[in-house]
Amino acid sequence: MKRMMQSLDPTTKLDRRSVLAGLGASLIAPRVASAQPTADEIARRLTQAESAGRISGLHALLVTRGGRLVFEHYGKGDDEAEGRGPLANVVFGPDVPHDLRSVSKSVIGLAYGIALAAGKVPPPEAKLYDQFPQYADLAREAGRDRITIHHVLSMTLGLEWDELTVPYGDDPRNSEIAMEASPDRFRFILERPIVAEPGTKWTYCGGATAILGRLISNGTGEDLLAYCRRVLFDPLGFGPVDWAKGVGDGQYRAASGLRLLPRDLLKIGELVRAGGAWGGRQIVPRDWLTRVLAPAVVMENGGRYGYQWYLGASFAAVLPHPERWAAGIGWGGQRLYVFPALDLVVAQYCGNYDKPTAEQRRINDAIIDEVVLSGILAAHP
Known part of the structure; x- marks a missing residue:
């Protein structure tokens, strides 16, 4: 285990107005912790939870408070790389x-806002099928003209x-698997039957993110990785970055293929914080971040979703009241949490790809x- 304290970006100060406006959270005064008591207490509780079998498959856990790295832990075990198979x-x-x-x-979701501010991609109000004139036959079908970039x-x-009821793997009934196997992933996405009025129901959809990646690439004239590196990754001082591509069509897997160093994932959270x-x-423009973190729809489980970010709250017993968060969530236990009112960012990597959803959540x-x-909170009550 490795624990340390350092500033990820000493010139950055917290600006909560945009973040809190989007989350609808009430501001409380943060208490920036000294590192060592916090690190020791988190480490003790992590050891206890792993020994009791409540935590398994943890590859990395990093925590910042007030922009200071207060805890950093790494494990060992088997892993997977998207599109490249197991790593033992x-x-x-x-x-x-x-x-x-x-x-x-x-x-x-963040990169799209940067491109939008530069006038390179259509605004949320633009009609989706207008952006793909090569699929004019689909655009003529009834109801498709009501779908916008906001949706x-x-x-x-x-x-x-459907990505949620059919397991990932080789089953073509899983829509993302079928999309990856299609010779034209964008026609595959855009020709899906309309089953609900746009804007009324949240449906987890990697195809939506694939469309956003395509719009970024088309509008900027750069491939997705090159653009994100230039406007987002390099300004944050990222190390090596990889982004998996589809085997059939060579398109970047915008929805799931990014591969980063752990501290670089943490920087994304710090940027949002x-x-x-x-x-x-x-x-990232402040007004775009506000929109990204504003609830756009209520999901069936009662949670909320913004623009490619989940919005929720922790109800941990140790908290005096629920603490709101914004998060990126990935299969296998990949997580990035921003708790604005606590001045807190948490990044974690796990290898729980074979565990069911309920077990990953637990x-x-x-x-x-x-x-x-x-x-x-135990270290600094």
Whole structure:
């Protein structure tokens, strides 16, 4: 285990106005913790939870408070790389990259706003099928003219899509698997039958993020990775970055293929915590971040979803009241949490790809509630 304290970006100060406006959270005064008591308490609780079997498959856990890295832990075990298969007996550390899986979607949500501010991509109000004139036959079908980019960003297109009830793997009944196998992933997405009025129902849809990635690439004239590196990754001082491509068509897997060093994922959370600013520069426009973190739809489980980011709250027993968060969530236990009122960012990597959704959720809740939040509040009540 490795624990340390350092500033990720000493020039960045917290600007909560945009973040809190989007989350609808009430501001409380943060208490920036000294590192060592916090690190020791989190480490103690992590050891307890792992020994009791409540946490397994943890590859990396990093925590910042007030922009200071107060806890950093790495494990070891088997892993997977999207599109490249299993990785056995990996010893994780600061220089070992890891898949984000669907946390990639949240990165795309930020990159889209940067491109929008530069006039390179259509605004949320624009009609979706107008952006794909090569599929004019689909655009003529009744009802498709009501679908906008807002519906793509918020995953409320109203199109038939199922990634949640059919396991990932080789089963073509899973819409993302079928999309990856299609010779034209964009026609596959856009020709899905309309099953609901756009904007009325949230449906988890990697195809929506694929469309956003395509619009970024088309509008900027750069491939997706090159553009994101130039406007987002390089300004934040990222190390090596990889983004998996589809085997059939060579398109970037915008929804799930990003692979980052752990501290670089943490920087994405810090960027959001700081209202889109980094190193004295406004990387993501504040008004876009406000829109990204504004609830666009209520999901069936009662949670809320913005533009490629989940919005919710922790109800951990240790908290005096529920604490609101914004998060990127990826299969296997990949997580990025921003708790604005606590001045807190948590990044985690796990290898729980084969565990069912309920088990992944239980492990994640133990990491956040029993270890991180409880450890911080116990060290600094």
